[in-house]
Amino acid sequence: VQRQHHQKVRAVKHALQMIADGATIIDIGGESTRPNASAVEVEEEMRRVIPVVEALSKYDVVMSIDTSQPEVIRAAVDAGAHIWNDVRALTRPLALETAAELNIPVVLMHMRGEPTNMNQLDQYQDVTEDVIQELQQRLDQALAVGIKVENIILDPGFGFAKNAQQNFQLLNEFWKLNRMGYPILSGLSRKRFIGEALNGIPAQERAVGSVMGHILSIQQGASIVRAHDVATT
Incomplete structure (x- = not known):
């Protein structure tokens, strides 16, 4: 219990520092979605x-909850959260219906498989066009259950079932996502492909590369960027 209390205090202090540094949304998650997690x-x-x-x-504070579990988002909204950020794009049972019922903004992210196997699922004919097509399928299902157009945000899923070359193609062609007609979130902060482009530097040293990626995304129409290094960004 004491350990959980310390974790909570640390998380809250970190979130408040991010707000002080200029963040407008705080993303809170309880499950790692890194490769092989x-x-x-x-x-x-x-x-x-x-x-x-x-x-x-x-x-x-505007709070976004990074979860794929309907039970978690329900409890989080009851506790004061505002946005559902789902790396699995509402594919879990009852997720679509829950999002429609809660009537809150929801981020639909592109991923294939699960974090444990997504690195084996990076075969694309054209990564940008395939991501758009697969996001469109999730979008159609979301609209079909009554999720409102104005509540939908899309995320191409940098680093999820995509290799470094594919991530860079997606970044260079980020503007193509605009034709879907929804706000786009760019979540490339500290991702491995940024480190690979900078001679394999570790995650905590990828701030400058991440900021360059954010700038490229925003120039091409990103509405939201997800950042770890808020002050630098």
Whole structure:
């Protein structure tokens, strides 16, 4: 219990520092979605996420919840969260229906498979066109269950089931996503392909490369960028 309290305090302090540095949305997640990351039980995800949401709800902070679990987003919204950020684009059972019922903004991200196997699923004819086509399928399903057009944000999923070359193609052709007609989130901060382009530097040293990626995304129409190094960005 004491460890969880310390984790909560640390997370809240970090979030408030990000707000002070200029962040407008704080993204809170209780499950790692890095390549080969193992799944987290719903109860554990709740224990990690909900206390942080409750603590931050006392401040004027827009909170996005990085989860694929309908139970987690329900509890988070009850505690004061505002946006659902789902790397699995509402593919879990009852996720689509839950998003429609909650009537909150939702980020639909492109990924194939799961974090445990997505690196084997990076075969594309044309990565940008294929990502657009596959996102469109998720979008159509979202609209079909009654999720409102104005609640949808799309994310091409940099680093998810894409190799370095494909990530750079997607970044260079980011503007093509605009034809889908929805706000686009660019989440390339500290991603491995940024490090590979900079001679394999570790994640915490990728701030400058990440900022360059953010600039390229924004120039091509990104509405939101997801950043770790907020002050630098």
